[in-house]
Every structure is written in structure tokens, then in C-alpha cells.
Amino acid sequence: MRYQDQLFQQREGAILAATHQLFRERSWDRVTIAEVAIQAAIGKGTVYKHFPSKEALYAKLALNLSRNNLAELQALHACHPPQESMRLVIRQAFEQMLADPVLVQLCQHCDRPAFQERLDAPYREQFLQLEHDYIVFFSQLLNATLGEHTLSSADCQHLLWGVEACFNGVMARIASGGFEHWAEPIALNDYFDRVTDFIIAGLRGQAEALCGLAVSQE
Structure with missing residues (x-):
């Protein structure tokens, strides 16, 4: 690599690190x-030579975090048996949300269509590719865990919508400060375990329903 490129x-790394630090402060x-x-x-x-706008800077941070998180989940799935990996991945x-809630909130902001429409084409393409990569990984994880069912790409997409809704609820709960204000507070780890149980049970039930529907239509 040329010295200028290095x-x-x-x-660029210094800019992203500085931005992340400022986001932790306010x-x-x-x-x-x-x-x-x-x-x-x-x-x-x-700064503007690297990022023409604040939106571009936001997008780069969100893309980096999401890619790193996906790589971590892929590695976790790869080194555990199928029946364990779904729970471990969830x-x-x-x-991951709990480790950096500020950037998670930023990722939610960057996921909005109105935000991405303001980005230059290369950034929009990267978000589309990232979404595709997550769908592919989820489909692989789902088919490995629910191997007794044959799920189409469309089925996996529909199930992913439900999982995404659950994850958005968890992000909102983390952002609100947890459960300390509840009359009977629950430990966050216990909450994560119960939501994980709910997601897995829902995936199994919906997969069975989808496969049953497919058989009845043959």
C-alpha cells in the first residue's frame, strides 16, 4: 500500500475514533x-475530504459497527453446533447492543429510508449489501437450527421481520434505561433470556406453520 493511502x-480512523468519543460524551x-x-x-x-457531510460520517460509523457485529455473529455460529448457535447468536x-447503545441508536437512525436517500450512491449500495449479508446469514442460521423444515428465501425473510421487531423492542428498552423504574424490576440478563426463549419458540412455531401451509397447497 502506498504511503499516501496509509x-x-x-x-480516517482518527476521525471515526474522535467522533465515537464525542458521541459518548453528548x-x-x-x-x-x-x-x-x-x-x-x-x-x-x-474531515470533509474523508466525509462530505455529517450523514456520510454517521453512515460510515453505522456500517463499520454493523459489519463488525455480523462478523462476530458469523464466527460464533461457525464454531458451535446448530442447536446451540441460534441461542448464542441471539x-x-x-x-452487542448493550456494549455500545449510542452507536446502536445511530444505526437505527441510519436505517431510516429518509436518511439513506440523502446519501451518495456508494453509501446506499453498502447499506443494501449489508442488509443482504444479514439476510443470508439469518437464513443459514435458521435452516441450520430448524433443519427438519425446508424454508424458502421468502419464508426466512418473513421470519426475520418478526425477529427484527423483537430486537427493536430490546433496543428501546436498553435506551430507556432498563427496568430500575419498574415496581418489580428484572435483571437485564433474565430479560434477555426470556426474550431469547420467546424468539426461538416463535421461529419454531412459525416455521412449522409455514411448512404445513406449503404441504397443504401442494
């Missing part, structure tokens, strides 16, 4: 490019 990557939507430049100890114009996904 320097470019180093600066609301991410109030951080300015000028503040990012000061935190990264570079010029404001240099629980690890919850832990």
Missing part, C-alpha cells in the same frame, strides 16, 4: 464537524 486510512446529533476536527487534531477541511446480539 496516511489517508490513518486519518448526544450524537449535536456533535459538529468542527468539534470532530478539534478532537481528532486535524483541520475541518481534512444472546450475543443483545450483548
Whole structure:
């Protein structure tokens, strides 16, 4: 790699690290490019050479986090038996949310169609590819775990919608501060376990229903 390319990557990494640090200190939507430049100890114009807008900077952070999380889940699935990996993957996904709730909230913001429509084409294409990669992984995980059922790509997509709704609820619960304000608070780990049980039971029930419907239509 050329020295100029190495320097470019180093600066981009410094910008992303500085932005992440600022997001930990205050609301991410109030951080300015000028503040990012000061935190990264570079010029404001240099930030714009890497990211033409705050939306592009948000998108890069969200894409990086999502890709890293997906790679972690793929590795977890690969090294455990099918009947264990579904539960482990779901629980690890919850832990990923808990580890960095600020960036998780940013990812939710970046997932909005109105946000992505404002991005340049290369960023939009990366989000589409990321969505495809998650669907492929979920389909592989689902078919490995529910091997007794034959699920089509459309079936897997429909089941993913339900899982996504559950995950959005968990993200909202984490963002709200957990359960300390409840009359009978529950430990977050216990909550994760119960939601995981619910998701797996729902997936099994829906898979059986979909396969039963397919057989009846033959």
C-alpha cells in the first residue's frame, strides 16, 4: 500500500475514533464537524475530504459497527453446533447492543429510508449489501437450527421481520434505561433470556406453520 493511502486510512480512523468519543460524551446529533476536527487534531477541511457531510460520517460509523457485529455473529455460529448457535447468536446480539447503545441508536437512525436517500450512491449500495449479508446469514442460521423444515428465501425473510421487531423492542428498552423504574424490576440478563426463549419458540412455531401451509397447497 502506498504511503499516501496509509496516511489517508490513518486519518480516517482518527476521525471515526474522535467522533465515537464525542458521541459518548453528548448526544450524537449535536456533535459538529468542527468539534470532530478539534478532537481528532486535524483541520475541518481534512474531515470533509474523508466525509462530505455529517450523514456520510454517521453512515460510515453505522456500517463499520454493523459489519463488525455480523462478523462476530458469523464466527460464533461457525464454531458451535446448530442447536446451540441460534441461542448464542441471539444472546450475543443483545450483548452487542448493550456494549455500545449510542452507536446502536445511530444505526437505527441510519436505517431510516429518509436518511439513506440523502446519501451518495456508494453509501446506499453498502447499506443494501449489508442488509443482504444479514439476510443470508439469518437464513443459514435458521435452516441450520430448524433443519427438519425446508424454508424458502421468502419464508426466512418473513421470519426475520418478526425477529427484527423483537430486537427493536430490546433496543428501546436498553435506551430507556432498563427496568430500575419498574415496581418489580428484572435483571437485564433474565430479560434477555426470556426474550431469547420467546424468539426461538416463535421461529419454531412459525416455521412449522409455514411448512404445513406449503404441504397443504401442494
